[in-house]
Amino acid sequence: MTQRLDHRRAQAMRRFAEFFTELKGTFREREDVLDQVALALLAREHVLMTGPPGTAKSQLSSAVVGRIRCEQSGQPSLFSRQFTESTVQTDLIGPVNFKTLTETGRTEHFTDEGMLGAVHAFLDEVLDGRDMLLRSTLNVLEERELKQGTRVTKGAIECALMTSNRYLAEVLQDSRETLLAFVDRIAFVNFVPRGFARSESLDAVLAGTVGKHRQPLRAPLSIQDLDVLQAMVEQVEVPAHVLTQLRELVESFEREQRLAERADPHFVPTRYLSTRTVVRLGKLLRAICVFDKANHRPERALRVELDDLGLLRLSLLLAGPRTADIEALIERESDPRERRQLKVMAREHELFAQCLRKLTLRQPSLDPTHPAHPAQEEHGAEPGTPRRTIRDTRPEFEALGATDTDAEGTDGHAGAAHEAEREAEREAERLGLQLVAESAAALRAGWLVSGADDALHVARDLAARADALTSTEAVGEATSNTALARWLRRRALRELVVGVQMANEPGGPSPSCPTSTEEALRVSRERIARMQGVLRLREELEAQLAAHGAASHTGPHGAGSAGRDAAHAARAPAGRDAAHATRESPGRDPWHAARAPASGATFDPEGDDDRAFRAGLGRLREALRLWWDAALRTRVQETTGAAERDDLGAVLDALDTVRAPLDALDHELGALEQMVGGADDGGPREAFGITVAGPRLRPLVRAAYGRLQLADRRALVTRVRELVTRLDKLTLGDAVGIDEHLAWAAEALLRTETRTPSIPPITDLSGYRELRRHEANSAASAVLAEVALVLLEAEGLREGATLDPADVAACFEGQPEETARALGRSDLDRVERAMDALELWWTNAKGRGAVLPSELSGVLLDERALQRFWLECRLTGQVFPAVRAEASALEQRIVALKGALSDAVAAHERHQAERAWDELLASIGDGPTADERR
Structure with a gap:
């Protein structure tokens, strides 16, 4: 039985975590909102989502409660309703049973058709309803039952997700008394901004909704899974020392809120800290324990720890964007209402983090029989709960009275500061001056700066206290007030x-x-x-x-x-x-x-x-x-x-x-x-x-x-051009030098070299064509030279400089000799094979009495083969200096063959011309023969 229960728990936790992880991948920058919803489902609490229209609040709500299905029916248990001015109580509770009304005069509702008949509810634009409707809604949500005289109808409702397109700061300022009670009874309230802190979040949303790779939500979660997790929540133990820390956290946060409200008239606290709020926070710690166990630490026991207090910010504060994103949103936002709401959130987040860090962390003793320190009992600490202290040895603390041999360390400073504060407070009571009390609190904050606190939050706290002092009008205290504020600001800078x-x-x-x-x-x-x-x-x-x-x-x-x-x-x-x-x-x-x-x-x-x-x-x-x-x-x-x-x-x-x-x-x-x-x-x-x-x-x-695998050498030029273009687009064109590009391109060309098969002696055009068909379609020197020109052109465009011929030649001077010689020798061998074929073809033709066959003439004259081969040799020598001497020798061979062919063709043409004259003279009479003319 235990094994089956453990398996069911593990399955429920896994599905719960996967369900919300998938949602976070779809709804970008909504992590805290989804964590609120997750905790609400575990704790059977409710969520209010506020913010301007068009921020997918309704879509997010539907993606959660619309996909939590019953394992028996396969359908969600969901009640949905949009509030308007005309929405009435029966729209929420259920229609009236007119048969009972007409027969008995009593009013009954078909509650199974209303909100009480469903496990989950989605209430859209809930703040648009009338005050009476809001009170009815609150009663149903909080009590989860409908009271009609002596009859009480229990409901199935566990969690309601509510939305509003209004700004909470404005709502509370305009109708604070009316709506404060409503907001106070909702465990989780958040603000969804109209924009994103990061552009890539919007890119991801577009790709996920209209892109070709959009994926539907698939992770399952059932009502029965939540039942298992909610049963685990009920079993979580909450130690007494954690509850003490909770009380200290709430008290500290409430004090800081009051101070911030006095310092900044635009700051309006978004949460009302009633006794009900504190009790609910204590209960939420159980849900936080199970939430952490399901998402992060499956091995943890069902026992609340001090670290769990941090997640109470999701209920104690107006949540929404994470702290790191709020500043970016403020920078981007131009709407004054949105900026105001974000600034209030940023300030509340700072205050909460500051209060959390300043807690006096107590841990339960490992030995319950170990006696408590007398000082602890004197100050009301739990027996056996040692205080965690941090010694601060910065110079300013030493100068306040401590030395390197001071046995009391920071505790001595704390005692002196406490004594100064008590004396200042007694004086404030005698004089009736609130300023003195505030000055004492500010002085204490300036003295007791702990290295355990975050410097930015400490500085902000000191600056806020300085602002509060300078904004306080007190006749006769202006000089001291301003001086203390200056001192606090300097301490903040330090x-x-x-x-x-x-x-x-x-x-x-x-x-x-x-x-x-x-x-x-x-x-x-x-x-x-x-x-x-x-x-x-x-x-x-x-x-x-x-x-x-x-x-x-x-x-x-x-x-x-x-x-x-x-x-x-x-x-x-x-x-x-x-x-x-x-x-x-x-x-x-x-x-x-x-x-x-x-x-x-x-x-x-x-x-x-x-x-x-x-x-x-x-x-x-x-x-x-x-x-x-x-x-x-x-x-x-x-x-x-x-x-x-x-x-x-x-x-x-x-x-x-x-x-x-x-x-x-x-x-x-x-x-x-x-x-x-x-x-x-x-x-x-x-x-x-x-x-x-x-x-x-x-x-x-x-x-x-x-x-790279190049079937066609000329494709390398295209690839390099694409590469350079993309590097320049990424502004990384200068990250790879031209020499490196050329060396790696040469290696790629060398891999394309193949052994030329043995070809029979060339005696005609078809044999010559067969030889050329087996050769590479382009010389390596030509491809590499074009690559160099592409690289130089890109460099010139980046630097705004024109190309210099000397730059081209300089590109090839520093090549690895082994690769350059191999490619250069390959290019020259290719030309030599063609030269051997042409010479053999011509020799065979002369042996048959043909000075220059027409097919050979077409290759030499029409196709200009020798001219192309000579240019290839010249380019090979320039691109691959390692074979420059061999290229020059081959150039001379080409020139010699060209000369011999030219002489033979010229002699043959002169012979043909003389024969033509002989025939002409013979036809018009006796005349000198060709030999006689010579």
Whole structure:
């Protein structure tokens, strides 16, 4: 029985994972939306999809709930309805049973024909319904039953997918009280933007819908599969320490939301954090455990772990585009409503990630009998749950009072900061000034910067707190307020520099795993978006500091040495006395009190900021190069494996598919380099495509030449022209030199050489034709010379230069001697065989008394065979210098034969002319004979 259950579970998990993996391949950049739907199905919750029309929300919904079938009936259990102003309750619940109404006066509904009668529901344009209808819908969805007086009708509904073409930020702002309760009762809400962050996503959508390779969705999933998975969800254990962390996460996120709302009037939180929300999040952790087990870690136990808290963002936030894509969407978008919604999402994602990282991670003790640390019990920690701490040894922490021998380390700083915060809060209560409390919180955030936190998020948090301080109007506190904001902004700038200098930029993928273009592009977008965020925040902070008369650093973005001196003198407050001095000396800025650097400190985050950012950009570029190198390798394997052996363009097909995203990334990397004042090495910037493909192109193109099988030598010219054209189209024409092209083309020609069969002695035209039929149709020298001209022409077009005859000759000077001699000797042998045949033919003709037979005359005079052979020899000597002397000797032989033939023909013609005169004179009388005339 257990074996059968395990098999059924494994089958359900596999089919569940395959079902959504296939959907993610069809609906590009909708991964988080589909993960929301997957979790909703597991947890029996509902999903609301918002966004402008035309974004395939309905199509995605149908592709999910319309394809989940019952194993018995083979049909989906689905209720569908579009909401309008005229939609009424009976449209959702089911029609009224008029027989019962007329006979008893009681109202009953045929609920099996309404939403309660189906396992899944699709409700389109749900926010277009009237308020009363929305409340009825909420009751049915939440209770999954219909209450009619004393009668309660249970329903089968488990999961409803709802859509709306409205922007949630506008909906909540315009009708917050009406719709907040509606949104709060929906576990998963998302926003589907009208565009894509990456052009290739739209390309994939077009190829999948109208292209010739479009594939229908095939992966099956049944209602019974979901029943098995939902039973597993009920068995998941949720440890107490995880629930504690959940409570801390929600409380922290709610605080940060309030702070962001005060700092930015345009920020409208999209989720209402009620007690119901928190309880639902705790239940969702069970579904997240099963979701992870089905998709990623089948070996994990049915027990929630701390890492599962991260996926709560799918319910706690307005989901949709992934964090790395939001910035790109904002850059592309011009519609103000869309931009506003995306910016709200970006801010919420940042706040959630920040709160998640700041959790005090507790793990259950392995030994339940191990006594708790007294300090833990004092602070209310669970017995036996050690706190995970990170020691920060940066100079600014040491200068705040710690030394290298300080046994308490970072905990000592934390204690001092907590004490300062408590004292400031008591003062705020005494004075009734909210500003002081906010200043204390800002000061604590500036002091307690942990190396475990992401530098960009820390800097953004500090900048947001600075903005909140400067936006707070407090009479008599303007000087201190502005000074503290300046200090926070400088700390934010320092965090960015430290983060860039000390970041351990992840490298490339595993060489043993195939890397798709989509994966490489996703990683690139994420890392570039992060660097863009760093540099944009840097510019904003510097602009704000400059506006208040304080420069941050030197270099292209600074304001000279005076600004640097001010920046060095403004690292941290000198202490609480300096803070009090603000009130005593309004004209003095206590936050600018100088402090000496920590003794023995060797790390200088206040060095050349531009150099630090350029170095960080260089590391980013190298990391991306590794990813794209792996993606290129995967594409080449796929392309060459399916290509014909003589397809020279097969490798370029791989390059072609990779090049388009590389061009886009090159543009983005170039923009980043402009923001930091140029490349790290100070030299000219190399195109990213050449950085990636250049080192791989030469061996790949050589291998492609090596696969050529040429039945017709002249086809090589066409192939090379196609190759060069495609390389130029990929802006990679200069990646392979002309000498290399010619050497590889010569090797390809050498492989076409075949042994000429033995031919009987040539005595007539048919024998001569038979000999020439077995020879190569073109001389290798002629083909290679034309290849050289093609390459030189392409180079001239790239450089805008005219061709020089000397360039042509120079192309053939550096050829490998062995290959050049073999091809040159082959061309000369071909001419020598023809010469032998012509000489033998003429000799035989003279022996029969024929000075120059008409057929031989046609070959020599009409076809100009000797002239062509002489030109071939001359070209062979020029193209293959290794046989130049032999070619010259053969030229002389051709000239000698031509001379002998010319003399013989001239003598024969003179003889014929004399005979004609003799006959003429004989006919008109006696006259001198030819001998007498001579």
